[in-house]
Amino acid sequence: MNAFSSILSGTWLLAVGETFELVPRGGPAAQPPAGGTALGDISFVDLPPGGGGACSVLNRNRNRNRNRNRNRNRNRTDLGADLLLPEGGLPDILVPWREIDNLHRLRSEWIDLPVPLPPPPAELVRLTFGLLAKQKRLQLPEEAGRRAEILRERDLELSGYLRPLGIEDTAGYPHTITLLLIIARLCEEIGMRYKDRYDAPRPSIVNPRLRTFIANPLHASYPSNHSFQSYSMAFVFARVVPEHPGLVDLFLSCRRIAENREWAGVHYPTDTAAGRLLARMMTPVFEVVLEEQMLLARSEWT
Amino acid sequence: MHDDLDLPDDGPRGTGHHRAYHALWHLQKIGVVDDLKTFTSSAWDDADQRIEAKAKRTRVAMIDTSVACKHPNLKDAIATDLAIDFFSHPLGVPLQPASDALKQLIQNGTRPLPDFLHSKARPFWTDFLEHLQKCRKAALNNERPRVRPATRSSFSAHGTAMAGLIGARPLAPDVVKIAKLRPFDVSTGGETDPVDPGLPVGFAYAGVDPFCEIVPISTNFDPEPEQLIIAMLHAVLIGAEVIVLARDFPAPKGLAHCVEPETAEAYSAALGVGLSEEEMANWDLLERIVKAVSLRVPIVCASGNGADDFLLYPASLAEPGNGIIAVGARTAAGQPASYTPKAAVTVYAPSGDGERLDAAMQRLDTVDAGYRAGDQSQCYVADLHNFGDDPVVDADRAARFPKSNEHTYSPQDLISTDVPGRAGYNSSPYTQVFTGQTMLDYRSAFCRFSGTSGAVAVTAGLISLGISAGRISTGRDGDGLAVKRILRGDSNLCHNPPAEPAVHWRHFPPKP
Numbered sequence: 039m040n041a042f043s044s045i046l047s048g049t050w051l052l053a054v055g056e057t058f059e060l061v062p063r064g065g066p067a068a069q070p071p072a073g074g075t076a077l078g079d080i081s082f083v084d085l086p087p088g089g090g091g092a093c094s095v096l097n098r099n100r101n102r103n104r105n106r107n108r109n110r111n112r113n114r115t116d117l118g119a120d121l122l123l124p125e126g127g128l129p130d131i132l133v134p135w136r137e138i139d140n141l142h143r144l145r146s147e148w149i150d151l152p153v154p155l156p157p158p159p160a161e162l163v164r165l166t167f168g169l170l171a172k173q174k175r176l177q178l179p180e181e182a183g184r185r186a187e188i189l190r191e192r193d194l195e196l197s198g199y200l201r202p203l204g205i206e207d208t209a210g211y212p213h214t215i216t217l218l219l220i221i222a223r224l225c226e227e228i229g230m231r232y233k234d235r236y237d238a239p240r241p242s243i244v245n246p247r248l249r250t251f252i253a254n255p256l257h258a259s260y261p262s263n264h265s266f267q268s269y270s271m272a273f274v275f276a277r278v279v280p281e282h283p284g285l286v287d288l289f290l291s292c293r294r295i296a297e298n299r300e301w302a303g304v305h306y307p308t309d310t311a312a313g314r315l316l317a318r319m320m321t322p323v324f325e326v327v328l329e330e331q332m333l334l335a336r337s338e339w340t
Numbered sequence: 341m342h343d344d345l346d347l348p349d350d351g352p353r354g355t356g357h358h359r360a361y362h363a364l365w366h367l368q369k370i371g372v373v374d375d376l377k378t379f380t381s382s383a384w385d386d387a388d389q390r391i392e393a394k395a396k397r398t399r400v401a402m403i404d405t406s407v408a409c410k411h412p413n414l415k416d417a418i419a420t421d422l423a424i425d426f427f428s429h430p431l432g433v434p435l436q437p438a439s440d441a442l443k444q445l446i447q448n449g450t451r452p453l454p455d456f457l458h459s460k461a462r463p464f465w466t467d468f469l470e471h472l473q474k475c476r477k478a479a480l481n482n483e484r485p486r487v488r489p490a491t492r493s494s495f496s497a498h499g500t501a502m503a504g505l506i507g508a509r510p511l512a513p514d515v516v517k518i519a520k521l522r523p524f525d526v527s528t529g530g531e532t533d534p535v536d537p538g539l540p541v542g543f544a545y546a547g548v549d550p551f552c553e554i555v556p557i558s559t560n561f562d563p564e565p566e567q568l569i570i571a572m573l574h575a576v577l578i579g580a581e582v583i584v585l586a587r588d589f590p591a592p593k594g595l596a597h598c599v600e601p602e603t604a605e606a607y608s609a610a611l612g613v614g615l616s617e618e619e620m621a622n623w624d625l626l627e628r629i630v631k632a633v634s635l636r637v638p639i640v641c642a643s644g645n646g647a648d649d650f651l652l653y654p655a656s657l658a659e660p661g662n663g664i665i666a667v668g669a670r671t672a673a674g675q676p677a678s679y680t681p682k683a684a685v686t687v688y689a690p691s692g693d694g695e696r697l698d699a700a701m702q703r704l705d706t707v708d709a710g711y712r713a714g715d716q717s718q719c720y721v722a723d724l725h726n727f728g729d730d731p732v733v734d735a736d737r738a739a740r741f742p743k744s745n746e747h748t749y750s751p752q753d754l755i756s757t758d759v760p761g762r763a764g765y766n767s768s769p770y771t772q773v774f775t776g777q778t779m780l781d782y783r784s785a786f787c788r789f790s791g792t793s794g795a796v797a798v799t800a801g802l803i804s805l806g807i808s809a810g811r812i813s814t815g816r817d818g819d820g821l822a823v824k825r826i827l828r829g830d831s832n833l834c835h836n837p838p839a840e841p842a843v844h845w846r847h848f849p850p851k852p
Contacts, residue, residue, distance in 0.1 A: 049544035322488035
């Protein structure tokens with residue numbers, strides 16, 4: 039007989055409620071575990087229900103509504119109340135000093151990520167032609183929704199990230215929301231360094247025919263921090279809950295938020311792409327720097 | 341005091357007291373082991389003998405999340421020397437860029453594109469191999485990698501569970517020690533003698549094919565085709581004999597249905613983003629690659645957990661002329677799992693169940709503590725029952741029930757390996773569960789797992805075992821189709837219900 043069959047016949051791994059018990063079995067010396075039942079040749083064994091442990095995320099996905107209601111109730115904590123502001127305003131967090139500290143302890147891992155160099159000036163001018171077409175289309179009646187989005191997304195606003203996850207109007211996910219806010223805070227800082235390094239001009243500077251739909255931010259164009267922040271939230275969340283059925287919608291929403299900045303005339307497509315790539319390359323750093331908060335966020339979904 | 345005041349009784353509830361069951365029940369269901377007492381397995385015996393005779397291990401490429409490679413049951417199953425992560429870098433970050441295994445495969449970055457792949461894949465292939473060669477040189481020069489892989493074990497639950505079902509190795513009692521209790525004597529301020537929590541136990545968990553090697557190919561979920569194209573090319577590069585794909589491909593046609601015409605412009609309007617023609621062409625290329633590879637190597641795909649009328653993409657590409665296998669889930673009671681799609685799947689494999697209460701299906705966990713028979717309508721409550729649990733409402737009803745029917749809820753999930761410690765599906769209260777080879781909390785090393793993902797892992801493991809035991813082989817033109825035929829047991833059935841054809845070891849050809 040192969041060695042594996044022999045090991046398995048000597049110990050049983052039993053699923054008991056939400057937990058597990060390894061039970062020695064088979065030989066004449068086999069004794070029942072402390073407080074347990076002697077196990078005979080039966081395939082189902084009565085044992086007390088196991089306490090705690092995580093239930094399956096997949097289970098939640100299959101039974102979204104039933105389980106979501108349970109989660110909401112369970113997670114209505116003081117922390118949730120602290121995070122929510124009236125009138126749907128942006129919740130605030132304390133300065134994430136631990137995460138900022140972690141980030142700077144890993145500075146060498148993110149200070150020189152291989153982001154492609156921005157296009158030269160002549161290419162930037164060519165890229166504005168596409169933006170001019172978008173500027174024209176933005177004025178059409180059917181783009182009223184996009185115009186409203188652009189105005190809403192000028193400053194950090196979480197609905198574009200929370201809606202695809204199905205938690206836009208709930209107070210039950212304080213750790214997830216805190217995680218997204220910390221990411222936004224860290225990305226702002228990291229993004230500024232890269233922007234400063236390349237010091238690329240905004241589209242309406244290289245082509246004054248482009249009238250931006252919103253005011254140009256003061257800082258440089260490349261890479262887009264809206265893209266960087268949005269995609270960072272999506273990539274990190276995809277590590278936290280890769281089983282979430284709304285992940286692709288989250289990425290599409292991030293893409294639209296990033297592309298809306300092109301429609302507004304404040305970013306080139308190359309800025310968007312660079313922000314997306316920077317977010318992707320930052321994920322290994324974030325999953326170390328933010329591990330504690332990511333595990334807390336995960337606990338809200340399992 | 342008014343202790344006698346209480347709420348009036350509103351009827352029976354679930355006790356929350358499910359029966360315990362053996363974690364490896366699925367191995368018996370698919371015929372890999374004869375029973376769950378002796379674990380006698382002619383398939384494992386054959387695979388064992390072939391490994392003894394220096395046969396190479398079956399190589400399973402798993403396109404999924406990262407894996408907790410140091411899990412005691414997985415550390416010998418994962419081929420980290422070929423593993424690669426596409427989460428953080430478009431061309432991938434090899435976990436061991438200087439490995440000899442990778443060196444032999446890339447041939448200094450000059451290995452030509454296999455001729456069964458479309459020529460449009462050549463630029464991807466060339467860039468990828470050059471990149472691997474650069475990574476190798478940098479590692480040999482002890483240069484720090486510019487981009488790290490996003491493979492932290494804390495966020496590797498899905499891949500860890502998948503890998504465990506496919507190829508976990510059981511460990512004998514002397515390999516991993518369970519920590520003894522160290523009681524503190526408050527009266528003396530000292531420690532009493534350590535207390536052994538019980539007899540030595542093995543880390544007794546096994547995948548379907550504990551002789552295979554698993555190559556994790558981790559990807560992110562950004563809907564862009566390039567990383568998936570290169571992930572498939574990596575599976576080709578390493579000579580994978582089975583490809584596991586529990587995730588879907590988020591191609592526009594999989595995300596937005598019934599879009600006409602199928603152009604970048606129409607899909608951009610449907611999805612609200614600006615898709616380019618190049619992206620659309622790359623999605624097409626990915627589909628061509630998957631179909632071409634599947635003729636040689638079976639690609640085992642999840643059919644989806646949405647109880648939909650359609651399959652996930654690319655499981656939806658499964659047809660008699662290719663080697664794409666769309667796997668549905670079958671419960672311990674032998675019913676189609678409540679979430680498995682109604683559409684025709686290629687095969688069913690064991691997995692967990694889910695609760696459902698809609699016009700098409702009524703299936704609830706009647707033992708769950710949240711279940712109240714009084715809340716349910718009489719028009720269906722009489723049919724509800726659990727597989728293996730005592731009926732909650734009326735013990736006498738048990739005799740009247742068929743063993744299982746569409747109203748039978750099966751509380752038996754698949755059990756697999758989990759990230760030990762706080763992370764994973766099954767959290768431990770301990771931050772650090774290992775001290776050397778001694779484990780403080782073994783329970784967090786295992787988890788419940790379900791969905792068509794689980795069924796995919798079981799199916800892929802069974803195909804792998806077929807190769808390990810010398811019953812089938814893959815890699816040549818037509819092998820993908822042949823494996824699919826064998827897996828279906830030459831069945832013409834494709835029904836839901838019953839959940840047939842179900843994967844089983846008896847469908848494999850006899851020992852030559």
